[in-house]
Every structure is written in C-alpha cells, then in structure tokens.
Amino acid sequence: MNQPDKPKAASTGGGLFQSRYPEASFSAIVFGLVFGAIMNAAITYSGLKIGFTITGTAIAAVMGFGVLRGILRRGSILEVNIGQTVASAINVVNAGVIFTIPALFLLGERMTFSDRRFWLITLACVAGSVLGVVFIVPLRKQMLDIERLRFPTPTAVAAILKAPGAGTAKSVVLVMGILVGMIVYAPSGLPALGLPGYAALDLRLPAKIDPALSANSAGSSLTEQVDRDRDGQPDLVVTNEAIDVGRWLGLPDSMLLAFAIAPFAFGAGFLTGRPGLLVLAGGVLAYLILNPLAYTFGWIPATVRAHQVPAYALDAYNRPLGIGMLLGGALMGVVTALPSIFEAVKSAALASRQRAGLRAPRDEIGLLSLALIAVSGIAVLLIVVEYLGGVGDLGDGGWLRSLDPPVARAVVVLVSVAWIWFAGIIVSQCSGMTDWSPMSGMALLTVVLVMMLAGKQAVIPAVMIGAALCVAISCATDMMGDLKTGYLVGAQPRRQQILQLVAGTLGPLVTMATLLLIVGANLKLTGLPIGPGTPTEAPQAQALRAVITGVQGGEMPYALYGLGTTLGVLLGLGSFAGLGVLIGLSMYLKFIHILTYGLGCVTNIVVGRIKGRAWAEAWGVPFCAGLIVGEALLALVINSLVLVRG
Amino acid sequence: MRLIANILLIASLVAGLFGAATAYLPPLSLPDDQLVGATLSAPAGARAGSDGVLHPIAATGTRLTPELIAALRSAGVPRVRVKEFSTHRWTGSSLFLASCFGLAVGALLGRAERKIALTMSESKNLDRGVTPEIVLTTIRRAVDDLRAELTQIPGESLRQQHALDVLTVVQENLVPEFVALRPWLTVRIGLAGYARLMDRFAAGERQINRAWSAAADGFEAELAACLDCAAELLAEAAARLEKKAPPSEAS
Numbered sequence: 001m002n003q004p005d006k007p008k009a010a011s012t013g014g015g016l017f018q019s020r021y022p023e024a025s026f027s028a029i030v031f032g033l034v035f036g037a038i039m040n041a042a043i044t045y046s047g048l049k050i051g052f053t054i055t056g057t058a059i060a061a062v063m064g065f066g067v068l069r070g071i072l073r074r075g076s077i078l079e080v081n082i083g084q085t086v087a088s089a090i091n092v093v094n095a096g097v098i099f100t101i102p103a104l105f106l107l108g109e110r111m112t113f114s115d116r117r118f119w120l121i122t123l124a125c126v127a128g129s130v131l132g133v134v135f136i137v138p139l140r141k142q143m144l145d146i147e148r149l150r151f152p153t154p155t156a157v158a159a160i161l162k163a164p165g166a167g168t169a170k171s172v173v174l175v176m177g178i179l180v181g182m183i184v185y186a187p188s189g190l191p192a193l194g195l196p197g198y199a200a201l202d203l204r205l206p207a208k209i210d211p212a213l214s215a216n217s218a219g220s221s222l223t224e225q226v227d228r229d230r231d232g233q234p235d236l237v238v239t240n241e242a243i244d245v246g247r248w249l250g251l252p253d254s255m256l257l258a259f260a261i262a263p264f265a266f267g268a269g270f271l272t273g274r275p276g277l278l279v280l281a282g283g284v285l286a287y288l289i290l291n292p293l294a295y296t297f298g299w300i301p302a303t304v305r306a307h308q309v310p311a312y313a314l315d316a317y318n319r320p321l322g323i324g325m326l327l328g329g330a331l332m333g334v335v336t337a338l339p340s341i342f343e344a345v346k347s348a349a350l351a352s353r354q355r356a357g358l359r360a361p362r363d364e365i366g367l368l369s370l371a372l373i374a375v376s377g378i379a380v381l382l383i384v385v386e387y388l389g390g391v392g393d394l395g396d397g398g399w400l401r402s403l404d405p406p407v408a409r410a411v412v413v414l415v416s417v418a419w420i421w422f423a424g425i426i427v428s429q430c431s432g433m434t435d436w437s438p439m440s441g442m443a444l445l446t447v448v449l450v451m452m453l454a455g456k457q458a459v460i461p462a463v464m465i466g467a468a469l470c471v472a473i474s475c476a477t478d479m480m481g482d483l484k485t486g487y488l489v490g491a492q493p494r495r496q497q498i499l500q501l502v503a504g505t506l507g508p509l510v511t512m513a514t515l516l517l518i519v520g521a522n523l524k525l526t527g528l529p530i531g532p533g534t535p536t537e538a539p540q541a542q543a544l545r546a547v548i549t550g551v552q553g554g555e556m557p558y559a560l561y562g563l564g565t566t567l568g569v570l571l572g573l574g575s576f577a578g579l580g581v582l583i584g585l586s587m588y589l590k591f592i593h594i595l596t597y598g599l600g601c602v603t604n605i606v607v608g609r610i611k612g613r614a615w616a617e618a619w620g621v622p623f624c625a626g627l628i629v630g631e632a633l634l635a636l637v638i639n640s641l642v643l644v645r646g
Numbered sequence: 647m648r649l650i651a652n653i654l655l656i657a658s659l660v661a662g663l664f665g666a667a668t669a670y671l672p673p674l675s676l677p678d679d680q681l682v683g684a685t686l687s688a689p690a691g692a693r694a695g696s697d698g699v700l701h702p703i704a705a706t707g708t709r710l711t712p713e714l715i716a717a718l719r720s721a722g723v724p725r726v727r728v729k730e731f732s733t734h735r736w737t738g739s740s741l742f743l744a745s746c747f748g749l750a751v752g753a754l755l756g757r758a759e760r761k762i763a764l765t766m767s768e769s770k771n772l773d774r775g776v777t778p779e780i781v782l783t784t785i786r787r788a789v790d791d792l793r794a795e796l797t798q799i800p801g802e803s804l805r806q807q808h809a810l811d812v813l814t815v816v817q818e819n820l821v822p823e824f825v826a827l828r829p830w831l832t833v834r835i836g837l838a839g840y841a842r843l844m845d846r847f848a849a850g851e852r853q854i855n856r857a858w859s860a861a862a863d864g865f866e867a868e869l870a871a872c873l874d875c876a877a878e879l880l881a882e883a884a885a886r887l888e889k890k891a892p893p894s895e896a897s
Binding site for chain 2 (some may be wrong): 020021141142144145146148162164227285286289290293294297298299301302303312316317321339340342343344347363429487488489490491515554555557558559560563564566567570571572573574575583610617631
C-alpha cells in the first residue's frame with residue numbers, strides 16, 4: 001500500500017490546515033494554483049477555437065496524483081482531492097467568460113489592459129465566482145446527502161483518487177480505460193495539430209449516380225444525398241468528429257443520427273445509467289421525430305435543404321422550447337425539493353461540534369459568513385454596474401425606464417443576483433443528474449432578461465452580467481461536483497469550500513488576461529479581434545451575438561419559451577419533478593454527443609442485466625472514469641500545443 | 647397502469663411540442679386580414695434562379711402584403727414563419743391545450759401507480775427481512791465490530807487491509823441497500839423526516855469514507871477517530887429513525 005510521509009500526530013483537526021491526516025497542505029494548494037492557471041489558459045484558447053471547454057477536474061486529479069503522490073511522494077488521497085479542487089476552481093471560470101465576453105468584441109467593442117472596463121468586467125466575474133459558491137454551499141446537504149445526485153464525472157474522479165487502495169485489479173482497469181479513451185479520441189483531436197484523423201480512413205458512402213446529372217459533364221453526377229458538398233466524391237461516413245450512421249443506413253437527410261467519437265460522453269452516460277435515457281429521449285424527440293415531420297409538412301422554408309434542417313430547427317424552435325422546458329422543469333424541481341432544501345439549510349444553521357459529540361469538525365462555512373460574503377459580492381456588482389454605465393443612461397430604458405438610473409441599476413443587479421441563485425441550482429441539479437450543463441442556455445436567458453430590464457441598447461452591462469452569471473453557475477457546479485468527490489473520499493467540506501472561494505477569485509483574472517492576449521495577437525495577425533477570419537472563431541459567442549441582435553430587432557420567440565416552460569412544469573407534476581429538465585436539455589445540446597451518451601446509458605443497463613448491477617458498478621465505474629480522464633488528458637495536451645504553436 | 651401513464655405522457659409531449667412549434671408558423675390558408683402586416687422571420691417559398699440555385703420568393707424581414715400572400719399561396723407554400731406571435735394565427739393551440747390536459751392526467755396516473763408500486767415493494771422487502779432499521783443496524787454493527795477488531799489485530803498493514811476490506815463491503819453493499827429504501831422511507835416518515843435522517847446518516851457515511859481513505863494512506867489514528875465519529879453519527883441516525891417510524895415497525 002502506498003504510504004506517503006506521515007506528519008507528526010496533532011490534536012483534533014477542525015481548522016483549515018489539519019495535520020493529523022494531511023488534507024489542505026501547502027504542496028496540494030500550490031500544485032492546484034499553478035496547474036489550475038496553466039489549464040485555464042490552455043482551455044480558454046481551445047474553447048475560443050472549437051466552441052466548448054473541457055472540465056479540468058479529472059485532469060487535475062490525475063496530474064495531482066502523479067505530482068503529489070508520484071513525484072513528491074507525499075500526497076494523501078485527501079491532499080490530491082484538495083489539489084484538484086483548487087485547480088478546477090481556477091480553471092472552470094473560463095467557460096463562463098468565453099461564452100459571453102467575446103460577443104462584445106464581435107459587436108465592435110474594444111478593450112485593452114489599461115481600459116477601465118476590462119478591470120470592471122473582471123471584477124464582476126470575480127463577484128460572480130464568489131456568489132456562485134456561497135449560494136450553492138447551503139444546498140450541499142440537499143443535493144448530496146438527501147437527493148444523492150450522481151454527479152458522474154466527480155464520481156469518476158473519486159474512483160481515480162481511491163485507486164491505490166481499491167486493489168491492483170481496479171487500478172489496472174482504470175489505466176486501461178485511460179488508454180482506451182486516449183486511443184479512441186486521438187484521431188479526433190490530433191487534426192487540430194494538422195495531423196491525420198479518422199477522416200484519413202476515407203470511409204465513404206456508396207456512390208449513387210443521378211441519371212439527370214450524369215448527362216451533364218460539369219459538376220458532380222452523384223445524388224445530393226451522397227454528395228452534399230458537390231465535390232464529385234461520396235461524402236465521408238466517418239469524419240474526425242462523428243460516425244454518421246443515419247446516412248450509412250440511408251435515413252432521410254432531415255434525420256440526424258450521427259454518433260460523436262467521444263469517449264467522455266460514453267463514459268458519462270455509463271456512469272449516469274438509466275436516468276440518462278430521459279436525456280436521450282429529448283434529443284430523439286427533437287431530431288428524429290419533430291424535425292423530420294416538420295420538414296415533411298412544409299414547416300421549414302423550401303430554401304433550407306434536408307440536411308440543413310437540424311441546424312435550422314435548432315434556432316427556430318428546438319432551442320427556445322428546450323430552454324423553456326428546462327426552466328419549467330427546474331421550477332418544479334425546486335418547488336418539490338423545498339422541504340428537503342429547508343431541512344438542509346436548517347441543519348447547516350444549527351450545525352456545531354457539540355451535536356456530534358465533540359468529534360466531528362464543523363461541516364460547512366457558517367451561514368452568517370456566507371451571508372456576509374454574499375453581501376460583499378452583491379456590493380461589488382452594484383459598484384461595477386454603477387461605474388460601467390449603460391443602464392438607464394440611454395434612450396430605450398426597457399421595463400425599468402420609469403425609474404431613476406441609480407435605482408434601475410440596483411434593480412438590475414438584485415434581479416440578476418436572484419437569477420444567479422436560481423440558475424446555479426438548475427445547472428447544478430442538471431449536472432448532478434446527467435453530467436450535462438445547460439450553461440449556454442442560462443447565459444442566453446440572462447442577457448435577454450437584462451436587456452429587457454435595462455433596455456435593448458444596454459448590451460455591455462447585459463453581457464457583463466451574463467458573464468458574471470456564467471462564472472457563478474460554473475463555479476457553483478464545480479463546487480458541488482468537488483464536494484461530491486470529497487464526500488466519496490471523506491474530505492471535510494468546509495476546507496474545500498474555503499479554498500474554492502479563494503482560488504475561484506483568481507480564475508477570472510487568468511481567463512480575461514488570456515482573452516486579451518489572444519485578441520492582441522489576432523489584431524496583429526488578421527486585423528480582427530476574434531471570430532470568423534481569426535484562428536479563434538468563438539462559436540458560442542457568435543450564437544450569443546445573434547441573440548443580442550435578435551432582441552434588438554424584436555425577433556426573439558418569447559412565446560416558445562413560455563410554451564416550453566408550461567410543458568416543463570406539467571412534466572414535473574409526475575413522480576419525477578425534474579423530467580422537464582432532462583428532456584429540455586437535450587433538445588438543444590449537440591445531438592451527436594447526446595447519442596454517444598445514450599449509448600453509454602444503454603450499455604450500463606445491458607451490462608447490469610448480464611453481469612449484475614454490482615459487477616457493472618465495481619468494474620464499469622473505474623473503466624469509464626478512465627475513458628473520461630483519457631480523453632480529457634489528451635485534449636489538454638493537444639490544446640496546450642495549439643496554444644504554444646498558435 | 648404505468649404503461650398507460652407513460653404512453654399518455656409521451657403522446658401528449660409529442661403533441662405539445664408539435665402544437666408549440668406552430669406558434670410562429672401561421673398557415674397561409676388563414677384569411678388575409680390575419681396575415682397582412684406580419685413580418686417574415688425566415689425566407690418563404692423558393693424558385694430556381696438562372697444559376698440553378700433555389701432563391702426565396704420572399705426574404706427574411708419582408709412584411710406580408712395581399713399580393714405576396716397570393717404569390718406564396720400559388721407557389722404552394724403551406725406555412726410561413728413570422729416574428730410576431732398572435733393567438734389568432736396560432737392554429738396549434740388546441741393541440742397544445744389537449745397535450746397539457748394529457749400531461750396532467752398522465753402525471754397523476756404516474757403518481758398513483760408509483761404509490762401502488764411502493765406499497766408492493768415495501769411488502770416484498772418485509773418478506774425478505776429488509777427494513778431500514780435492519781440495514782442500518784447491520785451497518786452500525788459492521789463499524790462497531792471493526793473498531794473492536796482493530797485493537798486486536800497485530801501488524802499495521804494487516805489492520806489497514808482488514809479495515810479496507812470491511813469498509814469496502816459497507817460502502818459497496820450496505821450503504822446502497824439503505825439508500826435504495828428511500829421511496830419507502832419518504833412514504834413512512836415524510837420528506838422532511840427523511841431529510842433529517844439522511845443528514846446524520848450521510849455524515850456518518852462520510853466518516854466511513856474518510857476512514858477508508860485513512861486506511862488506504864496508512865493513517866491509523868485518523869482511521870480510528872473516523873470510525874468513532876461514524877459510530878456516533880449512525881447512532882444518531884438510528885435514533886431519528888426510531889423516533890419517526892411507527893412503533894410497530896421499529897426493529
């Protein structure tokens with residue numbers, strides 16, 4: 001058994017730096033800070049390039065294992081847990097920033113390090129990171145102890161941390177999973193470095209000649225079904241990203257049935273198990289039933305070709321309906337969970353060492369401390385909005401136009417803070433149930449909400465508050481995930497909470513600085529700050545820009561959001577209050593990943609039937625944890641190389 | 647009944663989504679006065695250009711006029727997408743309302759079925775001799791026995807390995823068995839009572855998990871302290887369960 005160096009025995013360890021069993025040690029914290037900053041910068045760049053970020057928790061756990069236990073030969077399981085808590089606290093912020101702030105550059109705004117707005121926006125994001133954590137901490141007991149949400153990836157991380165004590169066989173299975181994850185993902189990720197990927201296998205559809213076109217010597221003579229880009233060759237069945245099973249089976253083009261080559265999605269689906277099938281159900285409804293029938297009935301413009309239907313339908317109705325259902329389902333989830341939320345908060349308020357016979361240290365940061373920190377975060381947001389301007393200063397004042405500008409600004413901040421609280425719960429619940437995070441949907445709603453409150457021209461404050469919200473909910477979700485991992489290895493929640501609060505304030509600075517460096521480099525190379533025409537296209541921010549211009553042009557389908565919310569609420573009347581959340585989520589997430597995720601869920605059920613639930617749990621969890629970690633590790637290496645090479 | 651509830655839910659959801667999707671898609675069969683003045687939010691119709699590429703008859707942002715409506719009708723366009731929502735133009739409203747009714751009925755049927763299933767599973771568990779009290783007692787006994795055994799086993803690595811073996815069984819078998827009794831417990835003692843019970847149980851479980859980690863890392867003092875703490879917390883959980891459960895069912 002691996003035994004790190006043991007410190008001298010000390011008295012009971014209720015403080016942050018307890019010495020009887022190393023947990024929040026100097027080496028763990030320093031590792032977390034350094035590695036977290038490196039991950040943040042690398043993933044910020046890759047997120048702007050490819051449109052999504054990767055969670056750093058699993059990577060940080062593996063690296064912490066290697067550095068603290070392997071190289072320094074002193075890390076306990078709990079120290080590695082603290083290392084990954086700190087690292088992920090710094091890293092997770094980038095998702096919130098890159099979804100939102102680049103939209104300002106796309107809309108023509110410019111910022112530099114000497115610009116006051118840069119520091120105000122960074123400060124708002126810091127406030128967001130703090131608020132996200134303080135709002136979610138009181139719900140730890142409700143989500144983890146009472147509801148016992150699964151949190152698949154944090155569960156996988158715990159399996160990694162516990163590997164040394166779990167026995168050689170399980171460690172071998174974990175390592176096999178990591179290798180399989182890397183091998184399967186490599187041909188998908190390496191093309192980012194200019195290396196060949198799955199597309200090089202050149203697996204194409206069978207050729208089908210169109211007699212009408214074959215008479216024409218110019219252009220492709222193949223049918224449009226097999227040759228969409230009209231290059232004279234049948235299209236690839238296996239691309240670097242996905243395997244297009246639907247096209248290979250000859251399904252109608254309006255049906256999307258392609259599986260992403262994503263070991264992490266499969267692993268997350270396996271770890272979720274049966275409940276994940278509800279997520280798959282929403283995507284099936286949208287992409288395999290609603291879209292093809294809408295196309296058949298002529299609801300899609302005739303200029304939209306069959307294979308363009310999924311993208312068109314996503315903007316036209318799937319995304320607004322899905323987000324609406326998510327909201328309605330979340331509302332029902334919160335309402336039905338109120339008794340357990342109330343009990344959890346009551347328990348947190350009454351918690352003291354005496355209740356556990358002087359043995360157990362205090363579990364959480366006290367409610368009074370949390371309240372003071374929250375008030376500080378809200379005060380910072382108020383100050384930032386006051387100095388940033390844009391609310392109540394311009395002509396079109398929105399719903400608050402009759403109020404004095406300072407009062408309007410305060411109302412905007414307070415409503416936003418309430419929304420941060422609610423959205424943090426929704427996203428953490430989603431993430432806990434399925435491993436998927438509807439953060440982009442929440443960002444979109446936030447920007448729309450602030451613009452409606454403050455006026456359609458209040459773009460900068462709307463995007464800033466959107467960024468603060470996204471940072472808040474990503475920190476909240478990360479906190480709850482880390483607390484889940486901590487729960488499974490026996491960490492003291494209070495230590496993780498304190499370190500998350502402190503480390504999380506550094507994340508926005510790293511991300512914003514990286515963003516400005518990238519903008520500066522792009523301006524030198526291409527004359528453009530970000531977006532199409534630069535190496536960093538920022539697809540998520542492009543989607544947000546489209547929403548902003550949609551709101552300004554009066555084109556938002558508000559009724560669809562309302563109707564979706566109604567459906568979500570009604571679905572939640574049944575025995576599972578969160579049903580609307582799961583179904584709504586997958587209506588607007590990338591379906592190719594949902595399908596691979598669903599495959600993982602089905603595999604879990606089948607393996608459980610054949611080998612038994614205990615076997616599936618005992619061996620499936622470490623293997624799938626390895627899949628998640630393997631892809632994440634390789635993605636980080638590739639992203640870092642992309643960052644270095646530019 | 648579960649099958650009926652699920653079929654009703656699925657059918658109603660599909661109907662609801664179809665009904666909702668038409669909210670901004672008025673059919674061109676509506677009278678002109680309900681369509682004129684609306685603004686297109688997507689291209690409408692198509693005609694082949696001289697380059698062979700399809701071009702829309704009306705582009706996004708075009709306001710509907712009687713002439714344009716007539717042209718789109720003669721081109722066979724069934725529906726157009728508009729920016730403005732109006733209940734007069736929303737032909738899927740009846741379908742949507744029917745789906746809402748279906749979802750509500752399906753949800754209520756599902757709840758009723760779940761109550762019946764819970765009662766049946768409770769009696770199955772009783773037949774197997776599995777009650778929350780018995781499972782919790784088994785966990786407590788495992789922890790207490792381990793505390794006693796650790797004082798008697800010679801050799802540090804033997805003690806630590808034994809602790810890992812026992813605690814792994816508790817974590818992987820006994821705890822999930824207790825957690826699986828949640829539906830039964832929430833019916834018996836209510837959600838608030840279940841929350842109070844799990845507050846202590848989960849705290850005890852976390853100490854068991856910490857004990858496992860301490861054993862894996864070779865910290866015996868911490869292992870012993872965590873087991874003591876776990877024993878106390880599980881005793882509190884048992885006391886809460888006994889207090890809330892009806893006397894005839896407490897073991």
